[in-house]
Every structure is written in structure tokens, then in C-alpha cells.
Amino acid sequence: MTTTPQPPRITDIGPPAYDKFLPPIVKKNYGLWKYHENVAPGVLCHVAESGDKLYTVRAASPRILAVQTIRKFCALADKYCGGYLRFTSRNNVEFLLTDPANIAPLKADLGKLGFPVGGTNNSISNIVHTQGWVHCHSAATDASGLVKSVMDALCDRFTQENLPAKLRIAVACCLNMCGAVHCSDIAILGVHRVPPKIQHALLSKSCEVPTLIASCPTGAIRPATVDGKNSVEVIPEQCMYCGNCYTVCPAMTMNDPEHDGLSIWVGGKVSNARSQPKFTKLAIPYLPNNPPRWPEVVKAVTTIVDVYAKHARKYERMGEWIERVGWPKFFQLTGFEFTRYHIDDFKHAGLSYARSAQIRY
């Protein structure tokens, strides 16, 4: 008997070498860049010690890309950049050019394809976001639809650099925060607001009760016998709906169309420039989940952006501006209601209480 020889199986080869896909001008000037200048919104010029100039054109992307669109980006890379392209940490696509004469035609081609150029310096760059209903099991909302709705309203802030400083928005569709919204200027976060609904029949089959109990950060889950089978119960007043139990046990259903929604957070940053990195803080505890356009969320975010643009000083990030003028002013200017939910009552809560008589009136 003969068998078809199988090709040898390949594993553990790792990613392509870090310098494999670098354009020649980058290889030549690797580590030898001297300074950069801003040519136009979405266009940067990096100058090397050698005098070489590298022009970057940055365009928006919805992050979900079909292979058909990637091939269109590839065609532009072939036409203008010798077949090289890259993506950014905020999911923009970048074309690296050596001939400045190619900037205008490339921008025109990107415009025809529907990809705005921008996202540099004092603009709103692309929104970092999560999978949402498109591909995640724990999503309280959709991420791509929120991003599309918010950026449709703020597209001019992407294509122009007219804000006091850079402004970074992130969307996460549940508290797992795959989009790391906890350090953005503005964050949109999907939230659950009722305890998990326990599917006891499924639980006894598919979950380990001790692991499940240990997963709860507040100790709200305790063992219980239901219909003669091992299960758990949730102490409702101890649950803050984080969904961690659902991650370890699919029988702890969190999705609840009636109560799920969005919260809005502000003032975080990761950069060390001027002030230290900081977490986002709660601006609005709950807005309704209202697809396909989430008008309440779009209105809240544009309100924050407009108030910030009008009142912050040059170079001041959102959180730096709010710290200077004070949180009472932020709530006054935005018109957002300050509620009991804004005052921390989790671990180390006292650290955020105002512990001085320095009060603005």
C-alpha cells in the first residue's frame, strides 16, 4: 500500500524577522532618524542623519478589513511605495513614501476608496476597540458600530489637527476591556447592570464550582444545591456585574438586552509627557444601548470633545485640563449629572475622596 507523503509539519518558527519587510529607505536609515516635521494632517516627514526624507501618509481603517480591501491597500503600496506598507498601534494604515510628489495622488486614491487621511498630532486618531457582537461571547454591546457612529460624527477631528492636544478614544464592549479603555482621553465601555442569570442544569455539567466561587472578586458567589444538584447562588448586593464568573463558567449568563448599556469615561493617558500616566474616570454611568447609531453615546462624546476643544489650553490632554479646572467645572460645562455612582466605593476608594479644603467656587 502506498501513502501520499505528507509535507513536514512546521511549528515554532515565530513571526517573520523584524527587518524582513522594511522598505529600503528604512533599512538604510534604521536607528539614524534625526527629526520629523508635520507636512499636513495625516502626513509626516521624517528626516535622517543622511538627509534622506521619508514621508508617511496615515489613513483611517475600520480595523475589520476584508481581504478585498487589504488587496486594494497592497495595490496602492505597489503603486506609490515600492510594495511596502504598515499599520499603527491604533489600527491606521500607513504608506511610506520617498517621493513627496506621490503624496497628493495617494491621498486622492485613498479618498476615492473612502479612507480619510489624518490621525496625526492634535487630532483624534482611530478608536482602539474590541470585537463586540461581531465576534465576542461576553460583549454587552457592539464595538464596530459604536466606533463607526462616533467617528462619523467626529471625522473632521481626524482629518484636521485643531484640538489642544492629541485625543485618544477607546471602546470596550465589556469590563474585560480588551480595548484597554482604562487609560484613554475618552472611553466608551459596555456595562452589565444586573447579576448573572444562573443556568443550573448547564452549570452542574460544565463548570467547576470551587473555581467559579474563587473567580468572584467580591465573594458574591456561594455554593448552593438546586434540584438536588451542586450549583451556586449569587448575593445580588455584592455583585458589580464584572462578568468574571461568566469567563470561567458559561452557565453564568450576563447578556441582558433590557439592562445592558454604555458608560462614558474621561481623562486617562498612557504617555508620560508633562503629567504621569493616568486612569480614565467616570463621566456618565449609564447610557442606553441603542443600535445602529447609538445617538446618546455620540451626543455625549461630541459634547465632551467640543467642551474640551473650547476650554483646554494648548498641549493640555483631557485629563490635564480637567485636573486644572476641577471636576465640578467638567460636570458644569458638559451638563452631565454627578451622581452617587461617580463616588468610588470599591477597594482603596478613599484615595479619590477630596482630602483638602482646596475647593473652587
Add this chain to the structure above:
Amino acid sequence: MAESKNGNGKPKTELLDELEKGPWPSFVKEIKSACAGSDSPKDLLGQLELSYQEKKGHWKHGGLVGVLGYGGGVIGRYSDVPEQFPKVAHFHTIRVNQPAGWFYTSEALRTVCDIWEKRGSGLTNMHGSTGDLVLLGTTTDQLEPAFQELARAGFDLGGSGSDMRTPSCCVGMARCEWACYDTMKICYDLTMDYQDELHRPAFPYKFKIKAAGCPNDCVASIARADLSIIGTWKDDIQQDDAEVAKYAAAGVNIQRDVCGLCPTRCMEWDGKKLTISNAECTRCMHCINVMPKALRPGKERGAAILIGSKAPIVQGALLSSVLVPFIPAAELMETIKELLSRLWEFWDEYGKARERIGELIQRIGMPAFLDGIGLEPAPEMVSAPRDNPFIFFQPAQGGDK
């Protein structure tokens, strides 16, 4: 209803169609484009429309799927309405380890596209939150062939589950004058040295490494990495007085916008000359960001190592904190590897299941953690010494101390 079809057999997507309008690129258009090369995007649209109608996700809790010999790299995903949308009954994600700095050639990308159109939905994320090239949606039987075709094209899978997640880095020396060490090389070398830790989950929980070339931290390493490598420098800021004067002449208000915003007030401008008291500088990058032609990071470059950041689940969000204040660039790789071996050994021994290293440090305290990994305490590690007197003095050893 979402399952009703138009005359042409396409799902009716009235709510999603709304998201094709407007100036921002539309993900709905992308999913519709992918319908040309694969069957599953049509059912993905149908199921997503149902989610939009009901305000509820329709993916079941992920199942265990993968490729032979790896425990990570594939995320199982199943529809909870498979009868309605059979083409997405199985719709698993493959994480492909991205090239450092997300650089590609059109040839390499087209190869990935061709494989994915044949083996999956033709839909991608460029890129996932951790950095991987994410291939969205395929069936269990396609995982192994897709993996091997990708491998023959020079690509391998990324991390998932309780393993070392795919390391990522900023663009670094490839295009940035502020890179204080070679972020792309370190990222690649670490990825290659820890292939086993990446592909075969054996940790208490996930472990993320991010390499940022300077304190601007364009990869958010201080917020999103268990081990944050942040480039910085030790000597003086490189200063070109002629270029400073040019910025002033061009309208930059150096007193207000540079000196006035310096967090340590370590610079003075007398209208002609900028004087920097470098010993007081914290390397925040603000002045350099404002005047990149005039000011540059110093020449004695390297990185600070910070540890422990994470998103809120389980015990609350953390930012990374200083573990090693400075490592010269030339010693970075060797020192990080030595550090990682100690960190992982300690975490392996004392970390609870699903406890990130930052949460372990919170639970046992940084002093015990430093003892455990054999690192001396340093004042750079704290914003201030403790302000409470509840000190756990250690029993005196070898008589009175």
C-alpha cells in the same frame, strides 16, 4: 426578521445598512465585500443584524479548539443560533503573530489574504488589541491546513489563554528619532526565544510584554503589559540652540508652552537661550515633543522596566510600576531574560490560577515580591515611601540587628 432574505439570497440587514453611510470607513461594507470570496460573511451579517435587533450577542462561550501541539493561537467561537446561520456555526479566530512594528510587503499580505480567503471568512482585524494579525472566522477542520499554509509562508500563530501573549512594540528605530533602544529587534528576539511559552500555555494566567521606544509609549505598554519596557536615557537632552531659536522665531511660546509645562520646572528661557537643568529632568518628553528639531533624547540610552499593568478583571485595573529604573540598551536583552526567568519562576510558584503578576504583587506586597525575585528595593520604585506605621518587621537574623 434577520433570517428573511432579499430576492437575491442576501440577508436583509436594514439596521446594519445604516452603518454603510457616513464619512468614516464602514465595517459593514467590509463584511459585505468579503461575501464575494466566502460563504460565511453572509451569515455573519445575518447574525449581527439579529444582535442589532435584539441588543444581544449571539456567540456561545468559546470552546477548546486549536492546532496540533499548540495550546494557544486559536479562539473557539460558536454561534448560539446555528440553525439560522449555519455558515457561522463554527467561526473560530486565528491569531497570527504580526511582524514587529506591523510592517508588511504587499506580497506577504497578499499571500495571507489568499490563504484566508481559501481557508476562512476572508475577514481580518488589522490588528487585534494585543497586536496580532487576527483572522476572523473559520471552521475547525480548516485550522490545521490554514496554520500549515501560513507557516509555509513564514507566519506563525500568536498567543492566547494562559501563555506569554504575542509581544508587540512601537515603530522604534525604523521610523522614529526618539527610539532609545531597538524595540523591533527586542520584540522579535523575545518572541523567538520564548516560542514554547507563547504556544503552550503553562502560566497562571496571561503575560503580556510590550516594548515602547520612549516615554511617549505609543504601544500603551504602561497600561497594557505585564512587563513594560519603556525607552529612556540617562545623560543630558541633546540641545541645538540654533534650532531652539528658530522655533521661537516661528512663533513657539517657549516660556509658556515648553518651560511652563515642564513637570519639574527644570528649564529656563531668557528670550535667547534655553537652559535645562538635566539632573532634575524626569524624561517626560514634553519639550522634545514640542521641538523635535531642537531637542533630542540623550546619547546614553536604554530602558526602564516596569511591571504589572492590566485591565480591570479580576481585582481592578493597574498601571505598571518601576521594577528596574534603567538598563543600558546594550544589556537590555540579557537583563530582561534573566528578569523574566525569575519573575516567571516566582509567579509560577505563588500565583493563583487566573492571577496576573500585578495582582500577585498587590496581594503579597512589593517588598515580598522583591525578596522573592532577588531584587534590591530602590527609591525609584515608589512615588513616596509608605505613610502608615504598620510595618511588618522581619525577625532579626543572627542576633541583634
